[in-house]
Amino acid sequence: MKAKNIVDQKKCEKCKLCIEVCPVNIIGVDENGLVNFIPEREKICLECGQCMAVCSTDAVKIAKYTYEDNFIKLPINSVDYQKYIDFVATRRSVRNFKNKPVEKEIVEKILASLNFAPYGAEPDKVEITIMNNRDKIESTLPLVEKFLDNIVKWVDNPIISRIIKHKKGIETFNTIKNHLYPMAKLENYKLKYGDRITRGAPALLIFHADKGAEEHTNNGLIYATYLMLAIHSMGLGGTMNEIIPAAINKDKEIKQMFNIPEQHEAIISIMFGYPKYKYKKTVKREAKKTNWIE
Ligand SMILES: Cc1cc2nc3c(=O)[nH]c(=O)nc-3n(C[C@H](O)[C@H](O)[C@H](O)COP(=O)(O)O)c2cc1C
Known part of the structure; x- marks a missing residue:
């Protein structure tokens, strides 16, 4: 050999x-x-x-x-712990956007940061689709709203509910039942109140991969995290969105509207754009439960 x-x-x-x-x-x-x-x-x-x-x-x-x-020559690392904390602390999920499209060159710069993300198995099996057009994003919303209406019907029906639990697993089922369902039941996402699904974002990015692709869920979520930070570094704002991928995975018509191959599964999406407001402070959250073994 x-x-x-x-x-x-x-x-x-x-x-x-x-x-x-x-x-x-x-x-x-x-x-x-x-x-x-x-x-x-x-x-x-x-x-x-x-x-x-x-x-x-x-x-x-x-x-x-x-x-x-x-290969590129590496810069001298100028980020110390405090700078890092200041950077991650000033990132928030932005859900109010200026009515201003995101320039393609800016999106390309944000995407270039993915080249430095860690990955498991095959990095290139995750694909990215960007809908950088507000009218096109809006055209998908009535179908997404219908999907959310159906969630209420499905969870309210004990037989369908059991099928979802069996087919999708307990984690997805609990996310639907305890998180999406109460919001959908309260009509939180109804378009008559405005767009509470993609929040008027001018751009929407979706990570997707072949259903059988190794590590695609983990890689997609890592890439999304890196992108959220890159978006923040450029003075833009974004929010991860789990409703759009769920709707894409359930409804073939929605999948087609996003031009996602039939055998692909959507992992996570990010809605982003120029933020309308500036936050002046942030929440000090409780530390995660940590178990030490020493
Ligand atoms: C996996 C994941 C899915 C999320 N899905 C949504 C979503 O569908 N809609 C939304 O408005 N926010 C969504 N978020 C944003 C969270 O609500 C947000 O990160 C959380 O409230 C903490 O706020 P912060 O990001 O400003 O610190 C999601 C976040 C993650 C990590």
């Missing part, structure tokens, strides 16, 4: 840092005492690029990447 990935022996200084940082141990010292990829292990490469990033002489090369095209 021949290695797809290469260690350039002319450049390698045998510091073995690539061996140390590889999370799946696919680099070792071969029978000639040279640092090299282990051919029979290469198939489990995560393509994280840490071996190339740690090499001071650019001697390591995995098949997917080149130093020229896929």
Whole structure:
């Protein structure tokens, strides 16, 4: 078996840092005492690029990447703990937006931050759809409202309720029953009161993936978290939205309106735009219950 990935022996200084940082141990010292990829292990490469990033002489090369095209020099980390806390504390879920579209270049910049997010298994199996058009977002709302009306009927019906619990699992069922249902029952989302579903947002972004794609739910939620922070860093505001993906997954017509492939499942969405208001303070929430084992 021949290695797809290469260690350039002319450049390698045998510091073995690539061996140390590889999370799946696919680099070792071969029978000639040279640092090299282990051919029979290469198939489990995560393509994280840490071996190339740690090499001071650019001697390591995995098949997917080149130093020229896929690596950037790192800045000196200037974020200390206090700066980090100030940044995350000033992020809020924004549900009041200026009547102003988000420029495509801004959206592209926000999306570029995803390149630095962690991921499990296959990062590229999660796709993103952006509806950057308020009229198109609005055109989907009557069907989403119908979906929310149906939630009330389904939960009120003990047989359908049991089927949902069985098919969707207890976590999703409890989220519907204890969170969405009471709001839908109170008609909170009715369009006659205005748009309380996407809150007049000029842009809506949806993460989705093939239903069987490895780690797609975890990856989608991590990407959404990164995007929320990127949105905040650009002076925009956003809110995660679980109603839109739920409606997409239940109703084929809604799925088509968002142009999401039939075999895909929506994971989470983010509504975003320019915030109308500025918050002057934030809530000091209780610390999460933490169990120490020392
Ligand atoms: C997985 C998830 C789903 C959410 N879904 C919605 C939603 O459908 N509609 C909404 O207005 N807010 C939604 N939110 C926002 C939360 O309500 C919000 O994060 C929470 O109230 C805390 O407020 P903060 O983000 O301003 O700190 C969601 C948040 C998460 C993490």
